[in-house]
Amino acid sequence: MSSRRLVTLSVNGREHEFDVLVHRPLLEVLxxxxxxxxxxxxxxxxxxxxxxxxxxxxxVNSCLMLAVEADNRQITTIEGLTPGESLSPLQxxxxxxxxxxxxxxxxxxxxxAQFLLDSNPSPTASEINEGLAGNLCRCGGYKRMLRAVEAxxxxxx
Amino acid sequence: MRAFDxxxxxxxxxxxxxxxAPDGGVKALAGGTDLLVGLRNGAIRPRAVVDLxxxxxxxxxxxxxxxxxxxxxxxxxxxxxxxxxxxxxxxxLVESAAVVGSVQIRHRATLAGNLCNASPAADTVPALLAYGADVVIRGPSGERRVSVxxxxxxxxxxxxxxxxxxxxxxxxxxxxxxxxxxxxLTRRRGVDLAIxxxxxxxxxxxxxxxxxxxxxxxxxxxxxxxxxxVSSTAAEQFAALVAKASPITDVRASHDYRQAMITVLARRTxxxxxxxxxxxxx
Numbered sequence: 001m002s003s004r005r006l007v008t009l010s011v012n013g014r015e016h017e018f019d020v021l022v023h024r025p026l027l028e029v030l031x032x033x034x035x036x037x038x039x040x041x042x043x044x045x046x047x048x049x050x051x052x053x054x055x056x057x058x059x060v061n062s063c064l065m066l067a068v069e070a071d072n073r074q075i076t077t078i079e080g081l082t083p084g085e086s087l088s089p090l091q092x093x094x095x096x097x098x099x100x101x102x103x104x105x106x107x108x109x110x111x112x113a114q115f116l117l118d119s120n121p122s123p124t125a126s127e128i129n130e131g132l133a134g135n136l137c138r139c140g141g142y143k144r145m146l147r148a149v150e151a152x153x154x155x156x157x
Numbered sequence: 158m159r160a161f162d163x164x165x166x167x168x169x170x171x172x173x174x175x176x177x178a179p180d181g182g183v184k185a186l187a188g189g190t191d192l193l194v195g196l197r198n199g200a201i202r203p204r205a206v207v208d209l210x211x212x213x214x215x216x217x218x219x220x221x222x223x224x225x226x227x228x229x230x231x232x233x234x235x236x237x238x239x240x241x242x243x244x245x246x247x248x249x250l251v252e253s254a255a256v257v258g259s260v261q262i263r264h265r266a267t268l269a270g271n272l273c274n275a276s277p278a279a280d281t282v283p284a285l286l287a288y289g290a291d292v293v294i295r296g297p298s299g300e301r302r303v304s305v306x307x308x309x310x311x312x313x314x315x316x317x318x319x320x321x322x323x324x325x326x327x328x329x330x331x332x333x334x335x336x337x338x339x340x341x342l343t344r345r346r347g348v349d350l351a352i353x354x355x356x357x358x359x360x361x362x363x364x365x366x367x368x369x370x371x372x373x374x375x376x377x378x379x380x381x382x383x384x385x386x387v388s389s390t391a392a393e394q395f396a397a398l399v400a401k402a403s404p405i406t407d408v409r410a411s412h413d414y415r416q417a418m419i420t421v422l423a424r425r426t427x428x429x430x431x432x433x434x435x436x437x438x439x
Contacts (some may be wrong), residue, residue: 001162001205022163045194047348056270058264064193068163068268134259
């Protein structure tokens with residue numbers, strides 16, 4: 001039983017040691033201690049998905065996970081999805097389809113969409129809807145996002 | 158979030174001790190998708206949280222045993238929906254697991270946690286009831302096994318006493334030719350809680366079981382061994398279900414709407430279950 005704990009977080013391929021207060025959510029540590037502000041806090045109840053990151057390759061709501069629970073696990077945030085300043089084909093497709101409006105939901109949306117495509121490279125429209133059901137867009141730009149994902153599921157010419 | 162202490166036991170015995178605190182101020186943590194919401198909004202204010210994910214006896218294993226399927230307490234819902242054995246033999250449980258929260262939630266939320274959280278609207282519990290699942294519980298004074306029907310007592314209330322932990326959920330193998338189906342109503346398709354949910358199971362001799370959620374203080378089971386539900390006239394067909402329900406009016410739906418929809422979902426799930434079964438109407 002302790003209020004602090006020494007944890008090792010592997011974030012975007014780099015290991016970080018923290019003496020962390022055990023009640024701090026993973027999202028807070030990512031944003032405030034590591035400066036990775038791509039993942040956002042919004043609903044704090046697991047509905048909006050703005051805080052979505054990958055833990056051991058699976059999408060999770062980082063607002064509903066304690067940093068201590070991520071001890072010794074591999075975390076990938078939106079910042080770690082693409083190397084350097086480059087964009088992924090999915091991100092390019094979002095831009096090309098005008099799928100980004102205010103942008104607040106986009107980091108979480110991209111992480112979820114990339115996970116979907118990595119686990120199912122040719123999803124149907126309903127599988128895309130289901131795969132992104134845990135990510136809300138306050139601007140309501142879902143149709144363009146759906147098209148942006150669909151566009152890169154088509155077989156290459 | 159308010160401060161609390163955290164422990165990460167690696168054995169059940171350690172966990173029993175930590176969870177036996179007499180003041181009840183210690184909460185068990187599995188996937189955290191319900192607990193963290195409560196911690197964050199202040200609805201739950203424990204002194205300490207005990208993380209159960211590193212206990213070997215609770216390993217996230219879904220295993221076919223002789224005449225049953227065992228689901229370890231740390232198995233997450235995404236494992237259930239991906240399990241070929243469950244998809245083949247318990248499709249209605251998989252259907253119910255597939256509608257819990259979102260992909261992100263299902264990567265973290267456990268079946269045991271959905272049960273232990275004891276929400277009247279827990280999505281997977283009607284299916285566990287219909288399939289006749291048992292809960293294996295271990296605690297300081299040994300092991301016991303209770304049916305899911307006897308496990309949930311009321312809203313947020315189970316038979317678990319201080320120090321006790323659910324280790325496994327055990328589903329008996331359905332008789333060959335059994336069919337089952339799950340349906341629920343929500344306000345929107347995405348992340349939402351059930352207005353009501355129904356799981357119907359029909360076995361090859363025509364015994365019918367309904368598990369109902371969100372229409373009473375706890376999910377409940379209605380069994381009909383004489384196939385009366387199936388063969389009686391439409392008007393009175395689902396009277397037994399409606400009679401046992403006591404739906405409330407809340408932000409999601411009114412009492413009257415829930416009451417009316419019991420019959421609708423019962424009819425739909427019954428038709429789907431019969432379709433999947435080998436039972437033939439006499």
